[in-house]
Amino acid sequence: MSPEKKSPVVLSATNVNKYFTDPVRFQVLKEITFEVQRGEFLSIVGKSGCGKSTLLYILSTMDTDYEGTIEMNGQRLTGLSQDTLAAFRNEHLGFVFQFHFLLPEFSVLQNVMLPALKLGKYPRKEVEHRAYEKLKLVDMQEHALKASAKLSGGQQQRVAIARALINDPTIVMGDEPTGNLDKKNSQMVFDIFKEIARENGQTIITVTHDPDFAAGGDRIIEMSDGAIISHGHENSVQ
Numbered sequence: 001m002s003p004e005k006k007s008p009v010v011l012s013a014t015n016v017n018k019y020f021t022d023p024v025r026f027q028v029l030k031e032i033t034f035e036v037q038r039g040e041f042l043s044i045v046g047k048s049g050c051g052k053s054t055l056l057y058i059l060s061t062m063d064t065d066y067e068g069t070i071e072m073n074g075q076r077l078t079g080l081s082q083d084t085l086a087a088f089r090n091e092h093l094g095f096v097f098q099f100h101f102l103l104p105e106f107s108v109l110q111n112v113m114l115p116a117l118k119l120g121k122y123p124r125k126e127v128e129h130r131a132y133e134k135l136k137l138v139d140m141q142e143h144a145l146k147a148s149a150k151l152s153g154g155q156q157q158r159v160a161i162a163r164a165l166i167n168d169p170t171i172v173m174g175d176e177p178t179g180n181l182d183k184k185n186s187q188m189v190f191d192i193f194k195e196i197a198r199e200n201g202q203t204i205i206t207v208t209h210d211p212d213f214a215a216g217g218d219r220i221i222e223m224s225d226g227a228i229i230s231h232g233h234e235n236s237v238q
């Protein structure tokens with residue numbers, strides 16, 4: 001693809017280093033530098049212990065104890081206060097984990113509405129309308145009024161995706177989002193991610209051990225021993 005056709009960069013990490021000191025000091029991330037484009041579906045892979053989750057935790061803005069620079073949406077995030085980062089996260093980032101972390105006693109609809117109520121950008125009625133839209137996207141609208149604890153694992157993960165999407169995040173981050181799912185549900189999660197990247201230009205950054213999931217995206221970054229050893233092929237994001 002020619003450079004002028006490239007989508008804008010939504011995330012850049014520059015010379016990111018991280019050390020753990022317990023029980024002994026060791027460098028867990030080594031000079032991590034890469035960019036991610038708008039609408040790109042990126043997977044980060046590598047052997048267990050190579051530093052994938054540590055990197056994702058930094059990209060998620062939850063870990064601020066690192067060297068180097070992280071920028072997202074053209075904004076330098078490194079050095080910002082915890083409050084500013086929390087507000088940034090809620091507005092611009094969505095998270096899907098291996099375990100869904102839904103509040104079991106709340107309804108599906110309430111779980112999905114929560115991040116939008118916290119954002120405070122829309123009146124409650126509008127939030128409810130948006131939540132139904134996101135539930136429709138993941139084909140869970142018929143379960144909106146059920147307690148989330150009453151759903152199957154795959155259904156709960158789809159609700160967790162709807163919750164991650166409620167504020168229309170620029171970037172959706174996943175840490176093993178299919179790690180706990182069977183093949184059919186994994187495919188469903190993959191299809192939803194693919195659709196929002198293509199249709200809405202949302203960027204997907206996922207740490208995964210699932211080779212099919214990684215292979216179906218636009219690009220694979222491979223890590224080994226705290227460093228990026230392959231940036232993957234030039235993707236075809238328009």
Ligand SMILES: Nc1ncnc2c1ncn2[C@@H]1O[C@H](COP(=O)(O)OP(=O)(O)OP(=O)(O)O)[C@@H](O)[C@H]1O
Nearest residue numbers: 020021022023028047048049050051052053054055
């Ligand atoms: N809080 C911590 N303190 C000290 N060492 C840690 C801490 N968290 C992780 N580690 C170590 O850092 C290394 C990278 O861990 P990380 O969880 O990022 O790897 P990973 O690639 O995500 O592994 P997996 O695929 O098994 O989830 C591992 O050696 C791990 O034991």
